[in-house]
Amino acid sequence: xxxxxxxxxxxxxxxxxxxxxxxxxxxxxxxxxxxxxxxxxxxxxxxxxxxxxxxxxxxxxxxxxxxxxxxxxxxxxxxxxxxxxxxxxxxxxxxxxxxxxxxxxxxxxxxxxxxxxxxxxxxxxxxxxxxxxxxxxxxxxxxxxxxxx
Numbered sequence: 425x426x427x428x429x430x431x432x433x434x435x436x437x438x439x440x441x442x443x444x445x446x447x448x449x450x451x452x453x454x455x456x457x458x459x460x461x462x463x464x465x466x467x468x469x470x471x472x473x474x475x476x477x478x479x480x481x482x483x484x485x486x487x488x489x490x491x492x493x494x495x496x497x498x499x500x501x502x503x504x505x506x507x508x509x510x511x512x513x514x515x516x517x518x519x520x521x522x523x524x525x526x527x528x529x530x531x532x533x534x535x536x537x538x539x540x541x542x543x544x545x546x547x548x549x550x551x552x553x554x555x556x557x558x559x560x561x562x563x564x565x566x567x568x569x570x571x572x573x
Contacts, residue, residue: 427535428462428528435550437524437542443512444536446503447478447528450494452486457535459486462528469502469523469539471513476502478525478537502537515541 461484485493526538
């Protein structure tokens with residue numbers, strides 16, 4: 425079950441490889457995420473000292489929580505195997521690659537985040553993608569109209 429999605433990531437980047445990671449959460453953050461009170465639109469991922477972190481992810485404080493609710497945009501650690509972190513770090517060192525959060529979802533009751541190794545798209549790539557989407561929409565529309573009439 426997808427709780428938060430980053431549609432813009434697929435428009436701005438070519439996603440080469442995807443990884444599923446756990447998120448280190450504190451207290452009532454899990455309840456807020458399960459209530460879909462989270463956003464990863466401005467979030468980004470960094471590898472720091474052999475560990476991987478997500479920054480800019482917004483989790484609205486749980487309204488029934490105490491005064492000790494964690495900060496909305498705090499840095500959260502992602503839980504991946506060391507081998508996967510090293511692989512991601514080696515690829516990101518190459519020019520043009522970055523790590524983007526794709527979605528937050530539930531997997532067997534646990535909150536997981538899907539991250540992707542991405543290369544930035546150029547403006548003309550984005551225009552081509554929009555043109556293809558428009559062509560497909562026009563084709564579907566004409567097919568629907570031919571069946572109606």
